[in-house]
Amino acid sequence: MNLDLTSTGDLARALLPELTLTAAGMLVLLVTAWRHTSGRDLRIAGWVTLTGLVAGGVAVWWLWWHTARAAGPPSMIAVDDFRFVTDGLFLAAAGLTVLVSFDYLEREGLLVPEYYVLLLFATLGMMLMAGGEDLMVVFLGLELMSVSVYVLAGIDRRSGAAAEAALKYFLLGAFASGFLLYGIALVYGATATTNLTQIAAQVRSLSLVQSPMLLIGLGLVLVGFGFKVAAVPFHMWAPDVYDGSPTPVTGYMATAVKAAAFAALFRVLVEAFGGVTAWKPIVWWLAVATMVVGNFIALAQHTVKRMLAYSSVAHAGYLLVAVAAASWAGSAALLAYLFAYTLVTLAAFALLAAQGREGERDVRIDDLAGLGQRRPWLALALAVCMLSLLGFPGTAGFIGKWYILVAATMAHENVLAAILVLTSVVSAGYYLPVIMAMYMKPQPFDQAHAGVRLGRPAAVVVAACVVGLLVLGVRPNPLLDLARSSAIVPPARAATPATGR
């Protein structure tokens, strides 16, 4: 299906998922304006949100199924499989977050149905960001997402930690956005366009590869994205914010927000700056620093939530390796890894949220002792999550890492691949103690895990994620086929055939 984006009808079709989500957001806003007093109202808002997300998913699927492609002059929005697949990922992450939030919000007494509205708008922002074919659309999407997530981080107004998290996130985020916007401005100054493919064309025709203005602009754009993906040294906000936010929000930030930033970063780098080599060493060093620092500092953590926060920084490093590969294989590996990582991280944070009333922040790794005897199912799920995060064979985490390694070695980034493997070994030092505590240590006192409660929707999410991890670990082919067929083909190698369903 070819869509002529200059015609209004076709443009509306191309934007159908975004329009659906906007409508859903407005609807939930209306609903919550009238009903916002009881737990029941909260659940209604949740279900409406879920319906909206499903409708958005159907719209994405519809475009994907008809292999929608843009025709005509360069446009503001990309119409390709990469966008559809990442959209699906954001929608899925948001949907699972909604399910996890049901019980959490009620348990914590957070009677704020706006929570769901913000979730919807954040997701909308991600879709624009990852689907933007123009730096301005990318920036608008990023800001829409960020502002929503700033508020989500501080949604628990009684919690000092949450307020601190939100404020820090906001201050630093605004700071980083400034750099990003300035970078975009410089790029515009050098190329007189903000359209990604136009930038690439201008770089070629005006031979701007050495232009300082373009390069500094590129560097600042990298800084802006580096902040969003929590790459070292722009990661400092991540542990504090992840730690302080409500746990389902943390799960959402660690997965969907990160995935959106990576998708947009990859698209911008490959489509607009594919001809510029200057960013490769920077991403290389960012990847190394992020893997090393993330893994080593995670080693020193005592609470599970903070450990997972640093682990999420480390995983950003692995994903940067895929970006550094900057190839078709790297793009496929990025998608596959994002899927696996989203599943495992959402499940892990959902399990953490179940650990206890008003205090999952303080759950230390030692507090999990004896969980294997008391709650065998929960412990099993958490063990699978830890193994998948570690990249243990038989889980989706292994497949994801494997494909990043393949992409890196194919791009002759052997040192990067070696560092990935070595830092993964380090990561065993903080993932495995969780399993050890659960299964090899006796519970500290009799009623140690009596307060652990996983609501039914959250349990469904965890079960689905864990089963998905195991199935994809043994039979990753559907995921890999999807990732391969939706990968972005770098312009330099556009001759390589890649698509086809």
Add this chain to the structure above:
Amino acid sequence: MPLPLLPPLTLLWVVPALPLAGSVVNGALALAAPRAKRAVSLVGVGVLVLAFAAAALAVVALAQLHPSAPLVVRYWEWLPVGDLQVAFALQLDQLSAVMILVVTGVGALIHVFSVGYMRGDPGYARYFAYLNLFVFFMLTLVLGASFPVMFVGWEGVGLCSYLLIGFWFTEKINADAGKKAFVVNRIGDFGFLVAMLLIFRHTGSLDFGAVFPKASAAFPAGGPVVTAITLFLFLGCTGKSAQIPLYTWLPDAMQGPTPVSALIHAATMVTAGVYLVARCGPLFALSPVGSATVAGVGALTALFAATIALKQWDIKRVLAYSTVSQLGYMFLGVGTGAYAAGIFHLTTHAFFKALLFLGSGSVIHAMHRAYHATHAHEDAQDMRNMGGLARYMPWTAALMWIATLAIAGIPPLAGFFSKDEILGAAFARGAVRPAWYVFWGMGLAAALLTAFYMTRLMLYTFHGPNRTGDREREQLHEAPPVMTGPLVALGVLTVLGGALNIPPLFGGGARLEHWLAPVTDVALTPAPDASPATAWALVASAVLVAALGMVGAFQLLRPEALVPARLAPPARGLGRLLWKKWYVDELYDAIVVRPVLWLSREVLWKIVDKRLVDGLLVNGTAAASRALGWVGSRLQTGEVGVYVVLFVVGVLAVVGAVVR
């Protein structure tokens, strides 16, 4: 060559998937509802019965095609890396057809038996989860269409064997036996892996369908590479199938529940090595040294293990050494190139040895209950505490007699035909290569001993006066129908199993041999047929020897003179040597285990591990990471200002790198 496959064949995956599903369900039940025994039995046995039905359907479909090449069903590519394509693919040919029928058929009977045997065990669900998982891996092993898939099954059955030997892991001796089996098997697996790497290096593939046709072109006959491959493969077999020198784990493996011994350590898993040699026949055919080693080690093991079985008192240990000995026969068969005979013996052995083990399980069950009722602490497995049990358990006794006659090689029971095939083939090969006359002689001697020790087992267990104890005697009863039922079924198979492959000499059609021909023809280097007169003479000698062994046992052994185990004097002289199993365990302990332990403790642990790894690497890394963490935490002050400063430093670094 893509053949249009019928539905039962494309659905081949159902056969292994069923036990896997059963294992998952039973594992879940073990966690969630350990008391739901009815559901566990239903699932555990049900999946096996269904798997047998599915296997039978697939084999019937195969029989209609009777293709000359294996039917390969590729399900999905797993890890395509450069030239190495690892696919999840299953293959069905005449050989794996026989194997899946044996595994699911005998497996189903043993699962039924387990329902009665394990009834009172608190780990009932866990037991069936393991047992189902074992069947899944065993089916993967025999159905895998490439070395890697086969290796997954190979390792998986090893894992299940470990879990089930140490099933009652709270007793140290059981856990130790499991560990021993695992460690000894590692040595064999090393051989398998090396062989696999060599095969990939020289043929560029690991799929059976690609390796075997290439084999004769890739390897010069008798060349060093193919000899190394076959020897390393056989090293793997000696571990898994308990041959010299790696057989020592199998008798210890009898610490597991008796149905496990029947299924894993007699009927199926330990025969995986025989299957491997038969499967890799095209390779072994190229290496005279390799096949001579297989046959020679097989014959030696058959004889050696039979001597040890002569003086064991533990009923299961006698059967364990007997299994080692019978596996030796199978290797003699496949090493001779008589693949059909080896697989035939594998099949009949699965019937009668499963029967013997389940029968002994029935005996142990009764003995155990009797001692349990009176709170006596006697050994329920020691034959010196038994005697005269035929009066209390007539069904078990009668059925075990049938199996004894079969294993001794008395016509027309199953064991007679299969053992005779192997000895006949070995003798015929002697005409080409005289070493086989020696192997044949060893096999014949082992047959004599087999008849003797099995008769001894029966006499001491079921006949003569009872030595269990006066109070205990009243508690001895026959097992419930759920246990005797499978015994009867196996008894029928033991009687009729020989009909599978009656040789032309007796007017039969050698059906199994013809069935296997598409697989074995590639591999077989035909030996000259013996003249009918020689053949009859061989048969007569085998029967004579079997009869001699049994009559000798009746004449020499005096069950009346035995005393219960706790009163018995220690054995002396040759008897002691045999009772102590030729001191092989002690020998291994002295020359392998102790030096390795010493090296591990004094060098690897105290120097390498404690000083180097712990001291330098672990503590050093920990110190380094603490330092890094300290730096990190210094910077991670929680103050936004510090973060911004670092951020700006990062920006300067990035911009500096870009402009440079």
